[in-house]
Amino acid sequence: MTEERDVMEYDVVIVGAGPAGLATAIKLxxxxxDTSVCVLEKASxxxxxxxxxxxxxxxxxxxxxxxWRDNPPPVCVDVSKDEFFxxxxxxxxxxxxxxPQMNNHGNYIVSLGAMCAWLGEKAEALEVEIYPGFAAVxxxxxxxGAVMGVxxxxxxxxxxxxxxxxxxxxxxxxxxxxxxxxxxxxxLSKQLIKxxxxxxxxxxxxxxxxxxxxxxxPQGRVTPGLVQHMFGWPLxxxxxxxxxxxxxxxxxxxxxxxxxxxxxxxxxxxxxCFQQFKHHPMFEGFFEGGEIVSAGARAINEGGFQSMPxxxxxxxxxxxxxxGMLNMxxxxxxxxxxxxxxLAATHYAENKSGEGYHQAFLASSTAKELHAVRNVxxxxxxxxxxxxxxxxxxxxxxxxxxxxxANHADHSELQKLxxxxxxxxxxxxxxxxxxxxxxxxxxxxTEHDEDQPVHLKVADTTICSTQCLEEYNNPCTRFCPVGVxxxxxxxxxxxxxxxxxxxxxxxxxxxxxKDPYQIITWVPPEGGSGPNYQNL
Amino acid sequence: xxxxxPVKRVVDYNVRIQVKSDNSGVNLDGVKMSVNPFDExxxxxxxxxxxxxxxxxxxxxxxxxSAAQEQLRTVLAMxxxxxxxxxxxxxxEPLAVAKTLKALVEKEDAQLVIAxxxxxxxxxxxxxQMLAALLSCAQATFASKIELAxxxxxxxxxxxxxxxxxxxxxxxxxxxxxxxxxxxxxxxPDIMKAKRKPIDTLSxxxxxxxxxxxxxxxxxxxxxxxxxxxxVEDVAGLVGKLKEKxxx
Ligand SMILES: Cc1cc2nc3c(=O)[nH]c(=O)nc-3n(C[C@H](O)[C@H](O)[C@H](O)COP(=O)(O)OP(=O)(O)OC[C@H]3O[C@@H](n4cnc5c(N)ncnc54)[C@H](O)[C@@H]3O)c2cc1C
Ligand code: SF4
Numbered sequence: 001m002t003e004e005r006d007v008m009e010y011d012v013v014i015v016g017a018g019p020a021g022l023a024t025a026i027k028l029x030x031x032x033x034d035t036s037v038c039v040l041e042k043a044s045x046x047x048x049x050x051x052x053x054x055x056x057x058x059x060x061x062x063x064x065x066x067x068w069r070d071n072p073p074p075v076c077v078d079v080s081k082d083e084f085f086x087x088x089x090x091x092x093x094x095x096x097x098x099x100p101q102m103n104n105h106g107n108y109i110v111s112l113g114a115m116c117a118w119l120g121e122k123a124e125a126l127e128v129e130i131y132p133g134f135a136a137v138x139x140x141x142x143x144x145g146a147v148m149g150v151x152x153x154x155x156x157x158x159x160x161x162x163x164x165x166x167x168x169x170x171x172x173x174x175x176x177x178x179x180x181x182x183x184x185x186x187x188l189s190k191q192l193i194k195x196x197x198x199x200x201x202x203x204x205x206x207x208x209x210x211x212x213x214x215x216x217x218p219q220g221r222v223t224p225g226l227v228q229h230m231f232g233w234p235l236x237x238x239x240x241x242x243x244x245x246x247x248x249x250x251x252x253x254x255x256x257x258x259x260x261x262x263x264x265x266x267x268x269x270x271x272x273c274f275q276q277f278k279h280h281p282m283f284e285g286f287f288e289g290g291e292i293v294s295a296g297a298r299a300i301n302e303g304g305f306q307s308m309p310x311x312x313x314x315x316x317x318x319x320x321x322x323x324g325m326l327n328m329x330x331x332x333x334x335x336x337x338x339x340x341x342x343l344a345a346t347h348y349a350e351n352k353s354g355e356g357y358h359q360a361f362l363a364s365s366t367a368k369e370l371h372a373v374r375n376v377x378x379x380x381x382x383x384x385x386x387x388x389x390x391x392x393x394x395x396x397x398x399x400x401x402x403x404x405x406a407n408h409a410d411h412s413e414l415q416k417l418x419x420x421x422x423x424x425x426x427x428x429x430x431x432x433x434x435x436x437x438x439x440x441x442x443x444x445x446t447e448h449d450e451d452q453p454v455h456l457k458v459a460d461t462t463i464c465s466t467q468c469l470e471e472y473n474n475p476c477t478r479f480c481p482v483g484v485x486x487x488x489x490x491x492x493x494x495x496x497x498x499x500x501x502x503x504x505x506x507x508x509x510x511x512x513x514k515d516p517y518q519i520i521t522w523v524p525p526e527g528g529s530g531p532n533y534q535n536l
Numbered sequence: 537x538x539x540x541x542p543v544k545r546v547v548d549y550n551v552r553i554q555v556k557s558d559n560s561g562v563n564l565d566g567v568k569m570s571v572n573p574f575d576e577x578x579x580x581x582x583x584x585x586x587x588x589x590x591x592x593x594x595x596x597x598x599x600x601x602s603a604a605q606e607q608l609r610t611v612l613a614m615x616x617x618x619x620x621x622x623x624x625x626x627x628x629e630p631l632a633v634a635k636t637l638k639a640l641v642e643k644e645d646a647q648l649v650i651a652x653x654x655x656x657x658x659x660x661x662x663x664x665q666m667l668a669a670l671l672s673c674a675q676a677t678f679a680s681k682i683e684l685a686x687x688x689x690x691x692x693x694x695x696x697x698x699x700x701x702x703x704x705x706x707x708x709x710x711x712x713x714x715x716x717x718x719x720x721x722x723x724x725p726d727i728m729k730a731k732r733k734p735i736d737t738l739s740x741x742x743x744x745x746x747x748x749x750x751x752x753x754x755x756x757x758x759x760x761x762x763x764x765x766x767x768v769e770d771v772a773g774l775v776g777k778l779k780e781k782x783x784x
């Protein structure tokens with residue numbers, strides 16, 4: 001069935017209004033105001049799907065707006081001090097010296113969501129056309145097979161795939177260059193990486209799942225500008241991850257917890273790790289009486305330099321975390337995302353095409369930064385201790401080691417129930433909010449029209465009730481941060497069957513990554529669906 | 537015929553409202569704002585009437601601070617012909633809102649006003665009725681169906697006992713209930729076109745309205761948290777608990 005779709009033409013279409021996409025758009029307009037630029041964003045407003053700590057390096061902001069400090073984004077606090085701790089279940093041991101990557105001198109604590117909204121306004125002032133509430137669902141190809149734009153998702157299709165009364169077909173956007181800035185595990189980027197085999201020469205990408213809560217605390221508990229990093233408990237030696245606590249102004253604090261998705265324990269529930277962490281004796285009395293303003297979760301790229309795919313393909317390029325540009329030892333991807341966007345815009349302004357962008361990136365300071373730390377994250381594959389020793393070595397040598405450690409795909413790292421011996425996690429009884437994943441999901445203010453096709457495509461659900469149940473006890477019911485996947489009694493056939501509560505989804509992409517059989521595919525739901533994060 | 541539709545910028549219905557820690561109001565920092573859902577239904581109805589050829593122009597008006605232009609752009613993208621922003625404090629009381637609308641109805645010579653039955657932020661639900669009284673014209677509240685016929689309108693109303701159909705002469709004020717229609721999806725090219733449609737800005741003074749509030753809000757507080765439930769083992773346990781609470 002072919003139907004008439006409206007077509008809009010632009011010089012450049014950008015998919016995703018995160019820091020990468022917005023920096024690209026702004027720089028494009030600054031360099032060549034006549035370039036027509038359209039930005040699509042699946043969230044109902046710019047910034048509503050953004051999750052980050054976030055301590056940011058201000059370099060790219062200085063480049064885009066030299067006087068940005070006179071009118072900073074709504075949440076913006078100078079980092080005054082860093083602290084670094086190793087946690088056991090009972091104690092926290094403060095390091096006398098901070099690892100250099102964790103040094104935030106000169107950096108700022110922001111809300112990425114608020115910063116994106118702020119950048120969005122600046123972009124619109126430069127006549128960038130931004131369309132929140134519209135997801136790009138597929139790439140369009142010309143006769144030569146080059147990308148010539150994207151298709152926007154249809155609105156008004158019911159859960160059985162039939163058109164509802166208000167059905168509105170998504171339009172096609174044609175552009176000379178398509179720029180993918182969908183962030184970590186972008187759905188369109190994933191399709192195109194596969195289609196053009198852009199990952200044929202790189203390591204598999206590895207990921208983490210990051211949780212965040214923004215707390216409003218009783219007066220006098222926070223130290224504005226303080227950033228604390230922790231690793232150790234409640235994660236075991238073989239599970240990579242850790243926490244960061246960012247002290248904001250006005251008695252607010254952001255707490256971030258990341259669990260490497262290469263974890264082995266099929267019964268691990270990353271959400272529980274995060275909640276346990278808040279109950280460490282170090283925080284006794286800190287959160288009590290406070291209130292959570294907003295909570296969210298989002299996958300992050302941990303693979304770094306050696307997992308970056310080729311950044312260009314005919315008609316399109318990738319910037320930011322769509323290509324995995326996060327600097328993991330620093331837990332920072334905002335400045336690298338923005339820098340890659342600025343570079344892409346400069347490249348387009350000079351060449352009127354994306355060709356040669358990959359080479360230009362490799363020659364950039366961002367590529368050098370990522371290359372220097374490339375061996376830190378994979379060093380943790382053999383446990384926390386080995387990882388730290390290796391990290392120290394890599395830091396001292398500045399990454400000039402002649403080797404590059406390999407990354408492995410996360411879904412293949414999960415061990416089977418039969419062979420995995422779980423460690424003693426020393427979990428405690430929890431008292432702080434949120435009680436469970438549903439209570440946390442409520443704090444994400446998620447919206448999905450229930451009468452739309454399920455946007456989590458599971459290729460074969462019989463595996464769930466047979467092989468997966470037996471081998472891994474359905475890890476999707478635990479790694480999803482909001483409990484979208486449930487095994488419920490199958491009244492017709494007996495036994496258990498998979499139930500997908502798709503309307504709870506916060507678009508973190510973890511299921512698409514970690515499912516051991518790689519049968520879950522995340523596709524964008526109707527535009528404007530998903531979380532409505534407040535200052536995350 | 538011109539139709540006037542008042543629209544209000546409100547906190548989106550998905551947002552979990554939080555009261556500020558000093559109880560001075562609701563925290564709006566970084567919160568998603570939307571067109572009041574009942575107003576969106578009112579806009580949709582006005583557009584359908586126009587599309588049936590029964591009206592020439594649909595004018596949207598919002599009374600509030602300049603941020604509310606965002607909501608005007610949304611309804612312009614839905615299809616309203618033009619929009620008016622009356623600059624005023626966003627906590628203007630219903631009576632002042634009604635007086636402002638009265639001035640606009642007269643200025644624009646609108647024959648029909650379709651308003652949402654209430655705004656989901658303060659739930660006042662008074663503007664449509666007050667406006668009809670000020671205009672000394674007919675009112676039809678809580679409409680679930682509107683049919684125009686020359687100088688009158690047949691309106692089906694949602695009442696406790698079911699549906700009531702009344703006929704009112706125009707000019708009239710109608711307030712929209714949930715089941716009146718399902719608003720359309722906004723199309724991307726229309727959003728772009730809406731950016732170029734005019735928004736007129738007026739002040740309360742220009743319309744001769746005194747915007748001083750007559751009420752003082754003394755305190756805001758969140759509903760008290762519900763106590764966690766308990767699980768009982770069996771029927772005997774349930775009966776025991778109910779007795780304990782004096783409910784049996
Ligand atoms: C818990 C956590 C803490 C972090 N802390 C820090 C920190 O302290 N400092 C730091 O620098 N970095 C931090 N990061 C990393 C940082 O958030 C990312 O590196 C950065 O946001 C990447 O920017 P991006 O623009 O590439 O992608 P994103 O920020 O992910 O933006 C992508 C945008 O595209 C939209 N989108 C995706 N697909 C589509 C589609 N198909 N159609 C339309 N729109 C689409 C998304 O909704 C989103 O708005 C953290 C990340 C997490 C998860
Ligand atoms: S369903 Fe998948 S993408 Fe959605 S919240 Fe759960 S893990 Fe994340």
